[in-house]
């Protein structure tokens with residue numbers, strides 16, 4: 669069992685994140701990386717741009733991570749025992765590509781309310797300052813939802829290039845993870861990440877997010893999977909788990925879910941970004 673200790677919960681409540689948490693071995697992380705890379709080889713483009721969302725619907729190993737009981741124990745400590753998965757994102761930064769993530773709050777454009785939800789960032793490769801790990805503005809989740817400038821800037825891995833200004837970047841905390849470890853972060857905490865300056869890819873598989881069954885999607889529709897407990901509210905359409913590697917019906921479901929997600933992410937925006 670991997671419920672959070674009192675100290676870990678205190679860290680989450682005080683800082684807006686808790687890290688690192690051991691989930692699986694480096695060998696398992698390598699197997700998962702190989703499955704991701706097999707998808708890229710067999711279906712080039714399937715995981716690119718808006719295809720990076722919901723890969724757990726077509727990959728048995730990513731499905732396994734999404735429903736991992738150690739992750740769910742930790743998540744339960746934060747949001748309670750009735751847990752839904754409402755989406756996943758692969759954040760891949762290839763070596764020699766100029767990808768970064770501007771400082772932002774997840775709660776801004778995701779439409780999930782109230783904020784009884786949490787994001788799990790699972791390291792499939794090591795993630796450190798050299799290859800562009802996430803950086804957190806500690807305690808910023810206690811403030812209000814901040815103004816985000818929509819930059820749509822080159823290399824920015826966020827949908828709208830949404831950016832919070834005046835972040836004290838030199839005081840942000842790097843979330844250094846070994847492959848197989850994860851961090852949890854709060855919907856309101858301001859965070860971002862720098863360029864990958866290494867010679868290998870940095871891969872994060874992000875369950876974005878685990879929500880309590882009491883959370884609504886106020887900007888559109890999100891298919892969900894029941895991860896743990898009971899859904900007494902039934903606010904969302906329940907979608908099935910993957911039936912195998914690159915199964916055709918699952919690929920179609922992923923496409924549909926991702927098209928619904930685009931409507932949420934770009935609601936009210938005249939411009940559409942790459943993701």
Ligand SMILES: O=C(O)CCC(=O)C(=O)O
Pocket residue numbers: 759769774787789800801802859860861872874876
């Ligand atoms: O992977 C990254 O560098 C950023 C990910 C992120 O912003 C998130 O998981 O909310």
